Ligand SMILES: Nc1ncnc2c1ncn2[C@@H]1O[C@H](COP(=O)(O)OP(=O)(O)OP(=O)(O)O)[C@@H](O)[C@H]1O
């Protein structure tokens with residue numbers, strides 16, 4: 001099985017980073033849920049739902065009849081072996097790919113193709129499986145670019161430094177600085193993004209997505225290629241971000257241990273089809289999932305790699 | 307070209323160097339205004355500084371499009387030509403229009419043409435876009451030669467520059483034209499610098515580095531690309547005006563051929579992509595180097611070679627220079643300059 | 658209006674256009690060869706063409722027999738191709754495509770300069786023994802030279818296709834074109850293959866250089882023939898031989914027709930840019946080009 005996952009429980013994913021909560025965090029316009037989130041989310045209308053999504057490239061079927069619903073405030077994981085169609089799904093949600101069939105419902109509106117250009121305004125932000133930072137900008141400006149869509153001054157005003165342009169720039173950099181602090185990136189604030197180590201670049205991408213305080217955050221393998229320590233750190237950041245900004249998270253991750261500890265519900269894809277969907281406990285015990293995906297792992301309790 | 311650093315982040319890297327980062331350009335500008343006119347002879351102005359200024363400005367313009375926004379253009383000379391001929395016609399046909407106004411208007415004409423020929427960038431990328439910018443090159447050159455209206459019915463499209471008169475002050479002679487060109491270049495370069503360190507400039511870089519990510523975070527990709535074409539063409543157009551009005555005084559469309567476009571491209575490669583300083587360093591090399599080469603040839607070998615041979619050798623050496631830079635110093639003279647300066651600084655501190 | 662339409666004349670123009678289109682295709686194929694295998698848009702293809710034609714003519718003018726001159730020139734082109742691969746492309750491996758493109762731009766300056774430094778700048782006539790007289794084919798007058806050139810180009814294309822399909826090295830070219838990393842993994846030696854590709858491109862340059870040289874005279878402007886091939890490539894795709902052929906025919910035909918039928922409205926001389934506009938308009942309607950599949954960028 002071509003998957004670099006660890007066995008269940010091999011990693012205790014629910015490692016909190018208490019210092020994150022101790023910090024003063026940027027004031028979010030939407031307050032974090034006070035009451036038990038799970039209860040409130042249970043009967044809320046889905047924030048995002050996919051209905052009958054189908055997508056193919058030439059002869060390759062990337063997605064077939066995929067339905068998915070994501071409730072406000074939950075961390076929704078998507079797992080599956082390589083090539084199962086996980087990234088394609090996120091690309092459909094963010095409008096990078098246009099689905100051949102089906103549609104995406106977002107905040108109640110229905111799209112055949114989600115308008116990528118308006119994504120940020122719709123309150124959706126994402127990260128990419130392969131790093132997609134702006135290498136020629138420093139970390140601060142990379143993160144600030146996440147709210148560049150709010151800029152209202154034009155280039156002439158910016159050149160001459162008149163009107164709202166100065167205030168806008170100060171405001172955007174200020175917000176970016178807060179997020180950098182939140183994710184412990186202040187130390188590399190002025191470094192060119194392309195010169196950072198891989199793990200930090202991944203975190204900067206998360207910062208760029210978070211700075212817009214999105215309602216929906218799509219994370220495509222945010223922990224790929226990280227050490228166990230970095231992974232649990234990242235998991236803590238994701239959870240902290242959700243709790244702080246009341247952001248709904250869709251998360252793709254290969255490390256089953258991390259996923260089980262972090263997510264509220266999990267969907268499993270295999271060859272473009274959704275073969276299971278449920279809570280971590282349900283997924284853990286789903287026979288189809290064990291057969292198709294987790295079989296080897298569950299026999300291999302030590303998580304010695306597959 | 308792999309790790310493009312921007313002037314912006316370079317200045318921010320050396321925090322607190324705010325004063326000194328302004329000091330150096332200020333000293334250079336003061337030197338250019340005060341000392342150079344006193345010591346320079348007419349050869350220096352006519353053969354070196356005037357073409358240097360015009361080409362530097364064109365390099366700044368192309369760098370905004372190619373270095374910052376990542377859209378390769380092979381048609382820069384077309385925008386120089388558009389600027390030069392537009393200024394000529396505004397000056398000729400609109401009674402009493404001040405020179406400054408015709409220069410600005412000619413920049414706007416060049417920008418408009420730039421937007422039209424930038425439209426393919428909305429759908430094409432990389433080589434496909436680069437090749438399609440050749441359309442601008444050939445179309446503009448053809449139109450200026452074909453329709454003699456543009457050159458006021460002169461033979462083979464030749465135009466003569468008007469007097470350079472601003473607010474009653476006449477920029478006369480080599481030094482006068484130098485000061486005129488210098489002023490235009492300083493102003494536009496300052497504005498260009500402000501642009502690339504603004505939000506718009508960062509949007510250019512974002513689109514260059516990762517177009518999909520830029521679109522996802524809501525940067526208006528199409529509008530920003532066209533803006534890059536417009537601003538770049540504006541600056542290159544004004545560079546064309548300087549080329550025609552201050553440097554050569556008499557130009558024809560054939561002077562703005564494909565070789566000129568390549569020359570400007572070479573300037574930014576040799577100087578350093580995505581760097582305002584780079585355009586100046588590159589232009590300096592491109593202007594001085596052939597002169598030095600022919601001097602050297604004459605000195606070493608006397609007059610045995612005709613100009614054709616010299617021309618060819620220059621071509622060869624120029625080509626070799628490009629390749630050498632791409633292999634050895636892909637970030638251009640700017641990177642070299644910065645390295646040398648850092649070394650010197652270190653040596654100075656340790657002694 | 659319709660009644661006035663001279664079909665005979667139209668056909669003649671069309672045929673002439675198609676035949677000159679074949680000549681564009683021939684130049685374009687030289688680009689495609691290199692692009693397919695190494696991802697480089699080789700701007701120096703025109704300079705190579707000039708260099709080949711100039712070398713050949715100069716050798717013949719110095720009394721070398723035709724066949725020998727051809728062989729020597731071919732050998733020189735192969736050596737040049739291998740040299741380019743060694744000196745320019747190898748140090749630039751893994752650099753972005755646009756860097757490689759700029760390098761070939763520099764290369765074209767070197768080759769053009771060298772060609773003229775070695776052989777002089779005067780214009781040479783090139784006689785291939787084919788007269789440029791009109792010939793009547795099915796009631797339509799066609800230039801004999803055009804037919805000859807088209808036949809040679811067609812033979813060239815056939816030769817290359819056979820080569821790619823049936824020889825070992827040809828097959829490894831294709832493997833590299835399909836997937837460089839996979840080819841590397843199965844132990845194909847890329848440098849050898851690249852040298853081979855440059856040699857093949859040199860051969861194409863030689864043939865194209867002779868045909869174009871016979872038509873235009875062998876001189877500096879011969880290297881500008883690339884500018885005719887570029888719109889063909891934009892139209893047909895940089896990586897498709899079939900695209901280069903069909904694109905060349907399309908551009909050749911539309912260019913001639915436009916020159917004859919609408920050129921007057923523009924005051925003539927539109928051939929310098931018309932091909933580009935055709936290519937651009939076509940791409941606006943069909944962004945993936947003539948034969949390109951619709952590729953979705955992976956993220
Ligand atoms: N842009 C594309 N063009 C062609 N095929 C594609 C494209 N994107 C995805 N595919 C194909 O669709 C299938 C699903 O790919 P996808 O990237 O969605 O898988 P994944 O689950 O994200 O895999 P991984 O775990 O390796 O990231 C694969 O067979 C892939 O080759």
Ligand SMILES: [Mg+2]
Pocket residue numbers: 086087088129
């Ligand atoms: Mg994926």
